[in-house]
Every structure is written in structure tokens, then in C-alpha cells.
Amino acid sequence: MGFSDADLGAIWLTLRLAAVVTFLLLLIGTPIAWWLAHTRSWLKGPIGAVVALPLVLPPTVIGFYLLLVMGPNGPIGRLTESLGMGLLPFTFWGLVVASIFYSMPFVVQPIQNAFETIGERPLEVAATLRASPWDRFFSVALPLAKPGFITASILGFAHTVGEFGVVLMIGGNIPDKTRVVSVQIFDHVEALEYTEAHWLAGTMVIFSFLVLLAVYTFNKKTRELKSG
Helix, strand or coil: CCCHHHHHHHHHHHHHHHHHHHHHHHHHHHHHHHHHHHCCCHHHHHHHHHHHHCCCCCHHHHHHHHHHHHHCHHHHHHHHHHHHCCCCCCHHHHHHHHHHHHHHHHHHHHHHHHHHCCCHHHHHHHCCCCCHHHHHHHHHHHHHHHHHHHHHHHHHHHHHCCHHHHHHHHCCCCCCCCCHHHHHHHHHHHCHHHHHHHHHHHHHHHHHHHHHHHCCCHHHHHHHHHHC
């Protein structure tokens, strides 16, 4: 027995969600990580703590407050309605927004660590060669921080795939619209369809193992290249 049409729909939706969220997080998270890595402002601590909040907060807490903010009485809800976009909860793009908040530390922190590892010396050398700030960022910082970006992409994608509490709070359980793999597994268990749940859950276990193996292998090779 394999995957049902509902299972395949949930898998496709989950992969699409994870790809969109990872792409947007790289765009949003890179300037945040750059600022956190180089600023001396007193705001570094508070902003770094806000970015890391999803690591310690229960997903249902994040989902609840995002639901309020994006609801008809929330600021984002009023904004999207005034723009003619409707409300974000229980839509695919609502899942995207919620997942961006929930997966942000898994993207920002590896990139921030990569920028901090580079240090100021390569950027100062580029500056003496009259490279502009943009040239220093794109020609020096980004190539040197490549391992951090790869790790961030893998972790961000994998973490989005495994979400449950936040997506259930924001997206509910609408087939082919908001029902991701984790929610589909929950549905199978509720219906006592353990065989179907095993197929999906087992796939998630294998996927998670391969993701972690890829991260550890890549980090090991990166350290070997630096030491060699």
C-alpha cells in the first residue's frame, strides 16, 4: 500500500510551502544576519532575542498571536483587506507568513555565524582596493559565507516541512490548500489509519535523517578544507 491522492497532495503542498518559505527567508534573513553580525547597537540583543523566540516558544503560542495579528481586527488583517487581498488565515500565503516567523532562527543564525566567522579583515582589504560596500558584500562576504547559506537553506527547508502547531493554527486543515504532511499524519492517526500514517511518518523520519546527515557531512568537509 502506497500514498493516497490526499497524501500526495499534502506532500506536494508541503514541498511547495517549504521552497517558497526558504527562498523568502534567505531574502529577508540575510540583511538581518548581516546587521546582527556587524552592529554594535544596543538593539542587537533585543532583536537577536526576537529572532530566536521560535526556538523556545510553543508553536501554538506563535500561531495564536499570528492569527490575531492577521485576523480581521489585527493590523496585518486590516492592511491586507484594504489592499483587496482578503485575510491571510486559512490560505496558502497565510501559511507562508507564519512559517517565515517560525523558521526564521534556523536561517538567520547560521548566516549570522558565517558572517561573524569571516571577520572584518577581508572586508577591510577589499575597501583598500576601493571596492564599494555593495561590492564588498557581494564579491567578498557572500562567497565566503556560502557554507552558512547552504546550512541555512537546508535547515530552513527541513524545519518548514516538519511544522505542525503553527500551520494548524493558521491554516487549519483544508485539503490541497493548507493541509500539509504533518496535519495529514494527524488525520490518519485520528481515523485509526495507522498504516497510512506509517507511510507518511516513515518518509518524514527518512527525510529528517538525510537532511541532518547532509548538514553534518557538509560541515565536516568545510572544516577539513579550512584546516587543510
